[in-house]
Amino acid sequence: MLDVTIHITDRDGATHEVQAPTDMAMNLMEVVKGFELAPEGTIGICGGMAMCASCQCYVESDHQLPEQTEDELAMLADALFVKSNSRLGCQIVISKELEGLAVTLAPEE
Numbered sequence: 788m789l790d791v792t793i794h795i796t797d798r799d800g801a802t803h804e805v806q807a808p809t810d811m812a813m814n815l816m817e818v819v820k821g822f823e824l825a826p827e828g829t830i831g832i833c834g835g836m837a838m839c840a841s842c843q844c845y846v847e848s849d850h851q852l853p854e855q856t857e858d859e860l861a862m863l864a865d866a867l868f869v870k871s872n873s874r875l876g877c878q879i880v881i882s883k884e885l886e887g888l889a890v891t892l893a894p895e896e
Contacts, residue, residue, distance in 0.1 A: 791883060796847075796891040797824045807881045815876035815890065816842035829895055835877035840866035842876035843893035850888050852879060868893045 790806040793815070797803065807818045816831045819842065833839035837858040843866055846852065852874065855863075859878045863869050873893065879885070 791886040794889040798892050809883050813881045815879040837862050844876050844890040846872045848889040
């Protein structure tokens with residue numbers, strides 16, 4: 788299986804079921820941008836370097852994700868609208884283990 792199904796709820800509350808490739812080393816932020824699920828210029832502003840939190844999302848499913856890095860934790864410590872299930876989409880690499888992942892994009896800052 789090269790693609791996984793991911794459920795992404797956009798900032799308007801619409802849920803999109805997308806097929807994300809696992810063989811391209813993409814992250815969740817890039818998937819959101821690629822499927823145009825957020826207005827251009829509102830997500831991935833730092834280019835995926837964990838420096839802006841524009842790709843913050845809430846993980847709604849019970850998936851085991853990689854541990855948060857110190858950079859991700861530091862960025863979320865200063866971000867708005869942070870919840871206990873907040874993650875930066877740029878730090879979630881698409882892999883087969885993410886089949887069925889459900890996330891909601893955090894509001895714009």
